[in-house]
Amino acid sequence: MKADEIKVTIITYDRTYDLTSVQGTKLKDLLDSTGISYSLPCTGAGRCGRCRVRFTQGAPEARDDEKAKLTAEEIFQGYRLLCRCILEDNCAISLTDAVDEENISIETVKKGTDQAIGKSDNLGIAIDLGTTTIAAALIRPATDSNRSDDPQSYEVLGTASCVNHQRKYGNDVISRIAAAEDSETAKELQSLVITDIEELIQELIREFGGGSTGDISNNPSIGAITIAGNTTMLHLLEGMDASGLGKYPYTPVSTAMVKMDSDRLFGSIRGAKLTILPGISSFVGADIVGGLFSLTLRGEERYFFIDLGTNGEMTFFDGENLKVTSAAAGPVFEAGGISCGVASIPGAISHVEIDETTSRAKYETIQRQGTSSAQPPIGLCGTAVCEITSELARSGIMDETGLLSDEYFDEGFPVTEDGQIRFTQQDIRNVQLAKAAILTGAGTLVGEMIPDKVYIAGGFGSHIIPEKIARLRMFPEGFDGKIIAAGNTSLKGAAMYTAAVLLGSESEAAADAKLGHITDTAQTVELAAIDSFDEAYLEAMNF
Incomplete structure (x- = not known):
């Protein structure tokens, strides 16, 4: 073994790698060279602190930017940020403390068939x-x-x-x-x-x-x-x-x-x-x-269609014209920018309800596929983020401006019994920014009209329970009772x-014509160019 060589053990969810590297190697470079998958939510800039890994042996000295994102106890326990780590000595690193996004829950189309499939099938x-x-x-x-x-x-x-x-x-x-x-x-x-x-x-x-x-x-x-x-x-x-x-x-x-x-x-x-x-x-x-x-x-129907994602892309057909726009909602609907936010993976809290008598939260977690037992909670996914915000407003723990009561203002509202998963004042502000963008964009598109149907698409829209987010005030009042979870x-x-x-070609040509009609007739509305947008946006911040 050369003088500058070090031994590195990498522990993932399904395998342990025994590797040889050299002193001064960045951990992410070693993972790249080995083909081990990882996530850098903020592109490795060290801003979010969500790429944490745990050294079980040979932890390097914590850098200043790691100290800003990790507690003293976490640093003592061997936690470091993957994007900051430079390997200097023999070490063992567990990646199992990071969010297992490989098991993310994704809404697909519909269930498969039990019918036999032949090689000649189309x-x-x-x-x-x-x-x-x-x-x-x-x-x-x-x-x-x-x-x-x-x-x-x-x-x-x-x-x-x-x-x-x-x-x-x-x-x-x-x-x-x-x-x-x-x-x-x-x-x-x-x-x-x-x-x-x-x-x-x-x-x-x-x-x-x-x-x-x-x-x-x-x-x-x-x-x-x-x-x-x-x-x-x-x-x-x-x-x-x-x-x-x-x-x-x-x-x-x-x-x-x-x-x-x-x-x-x-x-x-x-x-x-x-x-x-x-x-x-x-x-x-x-x-x-x-x-x-x-x-x-149906041709005479007015419909509103939205994909609740980072850009909040939405369309409105008023019976004659198709208008489209996008509102910069940020990653909140995928639990991004939320202190205890996680993707829709097993253990993510997906639904929340606050008991009016005890002011305690009851919750459900996403189960691991093939199991029937509830998974221990690891964080809040997008639906839970919106539901708990609505519940805080309904129960009076948060006022209409989004301000938490004094009891929870500093530390946030505890979602789990042990208080490890909390919903903070800053989380609420992030939700406000997102929902205000959606409400203002939707209001701008529909104006005084009321759609016959409101389709919500995407992973968030697949699991949304409209009644449980009513207090969010994310959609115009005319949308009440008309929301349809459209799935993927x-x-x-x-x-x-x-x-x-x-x-065949005839059917393909008909599909091309329908797609062409959508893209050719769509009228793009630039929200930033509308004089009243900023004023409406600020008003839409309230619950």
């Missing part, structure tokens, strides 16, 4: 390429002869999902746009997401496609692949310059539909028609267009388009 793939997660579905057109020419009628043979491994360059699109300014990093961002998608397709073929190996390179039954996603994610996937999306006037290279042979992007997938759905603007992407494409709507409409739209391609 199969296709739908992909929802999200910033945080990627969902995929293996489909085929419906076998019912009376409905087989309807692209809305398809069977989901199976679904699969994973985290978007671009997360090592940040949890948000702005971080990834900045990272992609380096050409080599841009290539890696593209490679990461291509690998994620290929592995999801392999998993689907292996588990549900009638094959035993998941070798998609020699499987001729995959006839079509459709991908939907926000504009930034599709730029990074296609290798387009994303820098224009991160600065005014926020100009994309293109939002047009793209059709190509699958092997132009995916080397292991040959012979399939690959379609990337069109978007409308930098902030209203193909995920929203796919969602609109998936909805079954981006994936549904991609599945519908895939079915259309599988059904």
